[in-house]
Amino acid sequence: MQIRSAIVLLSILFFPNFLLSEEIQKIGSFDTIVSLNSTESHTWEITEEILDPRQFSISYLSGEDPGIKTNPYKAPGVYRVSQESAHKVYIIKKFIAPDTWKAAGISVRLGTLTDKDKTYLNGKLIGETGDMNSSEPQAYDKIRIYSIPPGLIRSGKVNILVLEVKKYFHPEAGIEQDRTEIGDTRLVQGDYYRTEYTKIALLMIYLTVGGYFLFLFVRRRTDTENLYFGLFTIFLVIYQFLRNQIKYDLGIPFLYMKKTEYIILTALIPIFANFIRSYFKFPRGKFVNALDGIYGLFILFYLISNNVILYNKLNSTAVQLGWAAYIVLIFYYLIHKIRIKDRDALLILIGVSIVALSTIFDTMSNRNLFVFPRTVGYAFFFFIISIATILANKFVRLNEQVEELNEHLENKVEERTQELNESLANVNKLKNQQDGDYFLTSLLIRPLFTNNTSSPSLKIDFFSKQKKSILFKEKNYEIGGDISISGHIFIQGEKYTVFVNGDAMGKSIQGAGGALVMGTVFQSLLTRTNRNGGHSRPPESWLKESFLELQSIFESFDGSMYISVVIGLLNESTGALYYINAEHPWPILYRDGSAGFLENELTLRKIGIPGNEENFFVKFFQLKKYDVLILGSDGKDDVLIGSDERGRIVNEDETKFLRTVEESNGDLRGIYENTLKFGELTDDFTLLRLEYLVDPQLKNETPLVEVLEKAKILYKNKSYSSLIEYLNGYKTIFSDREEFFILLGKSYLKLKDFSSASKAFERAANLNPNRLESQYYASYSSKLNKDFQKAEYFGKLAYKLDQSYLNNLINLADIYKNLSQTDEARKFAERALAIDPNHPILLKLTDVF
Numbered sequence: 001m002q003i004r005s006a007i008v009l010l011s012i013l014f015f016p017n018f019l020l021s022e023e024i025q026k027i028g029s030f031d032t033i034v035s036l037n038s039t040e041s042h043t044w045e046i047t048e049e050i051l052d053p054r055q056f057s058i059s060y061l062s063g064e065d066p067g068i069k070t071n072p073y074k075a076p077g078v079y080r081v082s083q084e085s086a087h088k089v090y091i092i093k094k095f096i097a098p099d100t101w102k103a104a105g106i107s108v109r110l111g112t113l114t115d116k117d118k119t120y121l122n123g124k125l126i127g128e129t130g131d132m133n134s135s136e137p138q139a140y141d142k143i144r145i146y147s148i149p150p151g152l153i154r155s156g157k158v159n160i161l162v163l164e165v166k167k168y169f170h171p172e173a174g175i176e177q178d179r180t181e182i183g184d185t186r187l188v189q190g191d192y193y194r195t196e197y198t199k200i201a202l203l204m205i206y207l208t209v210g211g212y213f214l215f216l217f218v219r220r221r222t223d224t225e226n227l228y229f230g231l232f233t234i235f236l237v238i239y240q241f242l243r244n245q246i247k248y249d250l251g252i253p254f255l256y257m258k259k260t261e262y263i264i265l266t267a268l269i270p271i272f273a274n275f276i277r278s279y280f281k282f283p284r285g286k287f288v289n290a291l292d293g294i295y296g297l298f299i300l301f302y303l304i305s306n307n308v309i310l311y312n313k314l315n316s317t318a319v320q321l322g323w324a325a326y327i328v329l330i331f332y333y334l335i336h337k338i339r340i341k342d343r344d345a346l347l348i349l350i351g352v353s354i355v356a357l358s359t360i361f362d363t364m365s366n367r368n369l370f371v372f373p374r375t376v377g378y379a380f381f382f383f384i385i386s387i388a389t390i391l392a393n394k395f396v397r398l399n400e401q402v403e404e405l406n407e408h409l410e411n412k413v414e415e416r417t418q419e420l421n422e423s424l425a426n427v428n429k430l431k432n433q434q435d436g437d438y439f440l441t442s443l444l445i446r447p448l449f450t451n452n453t454s455s456p457s458l459k460i461d462f463f464s465k466q467k468k469s470i471l472f473k474e475k476n477y478e479i480g481g482d483i484s485i486s487g488h489i490f491i492q493g494e495k496y497t498v499f500v501n502g503d504a505m506g507k508s509i510q511g512a513g514g515a516l517v518m519g520t521v522f523q524s525l526l527t528r529t530n531r532n533g534g535h536s537r538p539p540e541s542w543l544k545e546s547f548l549e550l551q552s553i554f555e556s557f558d559g560s561m562y563i564s565v566v567i568g569l570l571n572e573s574t575g576a577l578y579y580i581n582a583e584h585p586w587p588i589l590y591r592d593g594s595a596g597f598l599e600n601e602l603t604l605r606k607i608g609i610p611g612n613e614e615n616f617f618v619k620f621f622q623l624k625k626y627d628v629l630i631l632g633s634d635g636k637d638d639v640l641i642g643s644d645e646r647g648r649i650v651n652e653d654e655t656k657f658l659r660t661v662e663e664s665n666g667d668l669r670g671i672y673e674n675t676l677k678f679g680e681l682t683d684d685f686t687l688l689r690l691e692y693l694v695d696p697q698l699k700n701e702t703p704l705v706e707v708l709e710k711a712k713i714l715y716k717n718k719s720y721s722s723l724i725e726y727l728n729g730y731k732t733i734f735s736d737r738e739e740f741f742i743l744l745g746k747s748y749l750k751l752k753d754f755s756s757a758s759k760a761f762e763r764a765a766n767l768n769p770n771r772l773e774s775q776y777y778a779s780y781s782s783k784l785n786k787d788f789q790k791a792e793y794f795g796k797l798a799y800k801l802d803q804s805y806l807n808n809l810i811n812l813a814d815i816y817k818n819l820s821q822t823d824e825a826r827k828f829a830e831r832a833l834a835i836d837p838n839h840p841i842l843l844k845l846t847d848v849f
Helices: 002-014 053-061 185-219 224-242 245-250 254-279 285-304 308-338 343-366 376-407 409-445 508-531 539-555 656-663 668-678 704-716 720-728 738-750 754-767 772-784 788-801 806-818 822-835 840-848
Strands: 044-047 071-073 088-096 106-114 116-121 124-129 143-148 158-166 172-177 181-184 458-465 468-472 475-479 482-491 494-504 563-571 576-582 588-591 594-597 619-622 628-632 639-644 647-650 685-692
Touching: 053 088, 053 116, 053 158, 088 172, 106 116, 106 158, 106 185, 116 143, 124 143, 143 185, 158 172, 181 185, 185 224, 185 245, 224 245, 224 254, 254 285, 254 308, 285 308, 308 343, 343 376, 458 482, 458 494, 458 668, 482 508, 482 539, 482 685, 494 508, 494 628, 494 685, 508 539, 508 563, 539 563, 539 576, 563 628, 563 685, 588 656, 594 656, 639 668, 656 668, 668 685, 704 720, 704 738, 720 738, 738 754, 738 772, 754 772, 754 788, 772 788, 772 806, 788 806, 806 822, 806 840, 822 840
Parallel strands: none
Antiparallel strands: 044 071, 044 088, 088 158, 106 143, 106 172, 106 181, 116 124, 116 158, 458 685, 468 475, 482 494, 494 563, 563 576, 576 619, 588 594, 588 628, 628 685, 639 647
16 A cells, blocks of 8 residues: 555656646536536547556556557547447546535446446446347447445545447447436436436327327228327337337347337338328329338338348438438428418428427437437427327317207208108109009010910910019009010911010010010011911921011111020921020920930020021920920029129029929929029029920821932932922921931032021931031031031031041131131141142142141
8 A cells, every 4th residue: 555655656746747637527526416428628538449447447546657548539429430340449537526425325327328338437347238248239229327336436536437338330439329427326316217207208198199099090990090190109109118218127128129119210200191191181192102112111121130230221321311202292291281271281380390300300410410419209299299189179170060060950850851752752753653654564565475375285384473573553563574475376287386485685674675576576477477377388487587577676776675585386296396596595305304405505696686697597306295395584593692792692503493493393383482492583584384295296108218219319410499399398207317407408508508508417417416427517518608616516526426537627627727726727637638638628728827
């Protein structure tokens, strides 16, 4: 001890300026809080040189020269490290303590240090924050308050604080924010906690406001401005709490707190911009969507990355600079509304301007351009309260309007009720007039919707349930576009039963109009035929003439009226059925307890569609005893079976009705009831049932061989017209003979009547699907008739029977050429070339490819 005193005495004698030349802060008392911030009279020191804080302090207090060069440092403030390799700095504060003090304990407040530190007083460690060996950030925004152990302070003498600080963000280091001070522990800590908990109290106000407006949004989802303002306030509460020192008492990892802070800081401005946009009812627009998407990517980066340095760089550049776009949008929205005298916009603009100015100051301070106290928290307090007041005023104004409306509600209800009663009276008057029109239309259709058949050979039944039903003069009537008709005519001296099942386009009155036209014209056809003593030509001719007459009449409506229909002729003695199907649901044959379709393809469009005559085709079927034929409109299939999020679910399985027929044993009432069990009808529902009750009496007086021999003589003599007339006289008798129709088709080919030829060959092809000749000629004649789809169909069937049949290969190549399917045409042409490379027709085809 005597040696150390001697050294100090010698230092004073020989180096009198060593201690006394420095301007050391002299503290008058520790019983109050004394600022240690740098002033003009005293300052802090800083150095980047490596030193031992304990040895440095002891050397200094012993009067020795520590040999370390220090620079003046203005604290609090950011010190920029000159060398990137320097990871630590040492901050030094010298002060002269008072001689005595009453405080029971002394603490020193050092502000926020970036990032980790160990603090020594007079060579003894009094506190540390963070792990010096860790590369992760741990506390760069934490205010340090360290208690000084009793007896450590040298009363009335020089004391030295040495802060060993390990930086995180290059090149910043030092005491960046807050303030430095020393004094009574109770006063220092009391001031610290009072300030932080006051901020917490303000945050509770924010939280209440934000929660209230979120609740308003939940109750009224259309007011999205309440959602945005509530989210903005809640996010602001979380952000401000993460800037509060109390967060360190929760034990949450520092990285997660910073991640959350950067995410919320990024989202705040976009949310507020959307609040302004929503409050003043501006559309989102592509620019806003793109900008929100970019900031969404920023937030995603924060979620997946743990690099705080990158957080800081991104926030200091792209995020904060990108706020300018949002601020421009905000000012655009507000100024646009101010121009139309919107008072709320003016008030919000003033508040936004204050907050923007405060934010700019804080941002510049955070970027270490200068040290300035944080003001944004206080600015936001007044801003949040003002915005909440504006929204509350809007709510109050709305309530006042509601109250004003309620005051006059009774009168308004009476006035509105009177208006509604008058409107209802007018509607009822119009409805009565409309029902009268419906009633008149139903009276006109009823005599046309007739079943005029009486024959021991067959039985016909109708069932009808039109979708539209009316009550007129206390009676129920139905009106719709479906119609069924049956009657008798004589063709070539034989009795035929005629039947029709049709469905006119349109609902209610429009469909009924089509049914009325159909019924009137068709009844006229039946009456005219019977008045003339029957029809002298084959049944196909009567069907064709009837179709053409119907087509011309419906076509004259210029597209406003079409009808799908099945028209049939049944020879009561032979069971020969001739029919046409104009885009109506396929007829169903119920035989031996099994139901199936009579056809499987569309050959004719609805009556009334222009150009329909070119596709006219009479179909044939031979009925057997007890065969049941069932016709019905599409209402039997279009059944509502449920619903889902996309809307109604309507049955799309056309075979379901076949199963319904089988389950009902072909009974019309049973079919209707089982259909209702399956689902709900959505359209008119009509059915026609024809049951053939006798064995067909086929006329075989003239053997087929004899007829064909005579026909071949006529064919050899090239008497094709006589041959056709001769064969048509036996068409009913030999309606199931393939050879008969092949010869008939060839005769039509010779006369270049390709339409009739294709029908004859198609009949032959259907009678024997396994005969190559029938399938080939059906395809070839359809091609000549320009029906390339049908030609392709029969050509493929012939190809399946014989893949090396040269004529069919050439035929298919030509068909696909006309269908513009070059690859398919080339494929069949190449196969034909392999069989006969010199075929003249084939050579013409290959020149095209």
